[in-house]
Amino acid sequence: MLQNEKKQSFIALGQFLSQFSEQGNTKNELVSGNDLFFDDFTHLIQLSQSHNGWYTPEQVYFAIQSWATALTEENINKWLAPYSSNASQDNKNIKTVALILAGNIPLVGFHDFLSVLITGNKTLIKTSSNDQHLLPFLAKYLIFIDESLKDKITFVEGKLENFDTVIATGSNNTARYFEYYFKDKPSIIRKNRNSVAVLNGKETKEDLEALGEDIFRYFGLGCRNVSKIFVPKGYQFDAFFEAIFKYQDVIHYEKYANNYDYNKAVFLMSNFKLLDNGFLTIKEDTSYASPISSVFYEFYENIDDLQKRLHADAEQIQCIVSNNLIQNSIAFGESQKPQLWDYADNVDTITFLLTTK
Known part of the structure; x- marks a missing residue:
């Protein structure tokens, strides 16, 4: 009731x-x-x-x-x-x-x-x-x-x-x-679960700055934080790194800095190819779950094929951020601002509580 x-x-x-x-x-x-x-x-x-x-x-x-x-x-x-x-x-x-x-x-x-x-x-x-x-x-x-x-x-x-x-x-x-x-x-x-962003290279600086909020809010510890970015084949990350530079102060927090140093060292010792701006590493990887201070990325060739993949992997994904490139995605900068009716894992808690005997 x-x-x-x-x-x-x-x-x-x-x-x-x-x-x-x-x-x-x-x-x-x-x-x-x-x-x-x-x-x-x-x-x-x-x-x-x-x-x-x-x-x-x-x-x-x-x-x-x-x-x-x-x-x-x-x-x-x-x-x-x-x-x-x-x-x-x-x-x-x-x-x-x-x-x-x-x-x-x-x-x-x-x-x-x-x-x-x-x-x-x-x-x-x-x-x-x-x-x-x-x-x-x-x-x-x-x-x-x-x-x-x-x-x-x-x-x-x-x-x-x-x-x-x-x-x-x-x-x-x-x-x-x-x-x-x-x-x-x-x-x-x-x-x-983890959250992802889908880019097509037409994003504005404001879009990419807002994506930084999705990545760095709560130091990336939430399931609604973007930990993986899908980008079109040949995408260059220069505009992305320029836009997220405003979040550079995150490296001044000791716990975040320790994770950045450790995870970067692990990646480098494993001879992984990295892009790095001094407070965030990005690495090409098929996994959805990236460690703190790192974001994974993956290239795609066809947005419809990517849509099908994300649908198939729905149980691993909390939310998707894009400029309406993917069905039911949310706007950049909004991942950590869920409404009351945005249920975790898409499981309707109220219905569960009202109908369970």
């Missing part, structure tokens, strides 16, 4: 999050709970990089602003409208949903958390060791807004027990473990 009262709680959370940005945190006196939560959240953002070296203030603020933009009444109504006919009012169908969350980028599991609560279910949450602070804080804020949520949100450190369904996100290796361990439960098990 869809919960209208819970919808209002998340709208309030969106208003709270809208106060925080890299340009400065600005308190809005109309936002509920600021006297209890504003300063503490400011402090938590400042501490995030000490909890996880990849969670720089810039990346955390980007994640916060993305959710502030998503959690508006208009967006939530648009997201939930297709499910209104499936919204049961039978309280006996309330489930406890175990969430096993990843921690590769800030608040990566928030959409699952939101989906469980907005459908009236209870959630049992096991956070990643890499992201143990942001979601629990936001949960406390939601409980302040709606005290009834206190009985619907439980964080677990040890073994998960007494749940009806599970949504688990991990690597291909952990997915095999999840599939075995949860074989008797209805489940969504997410594995590794």
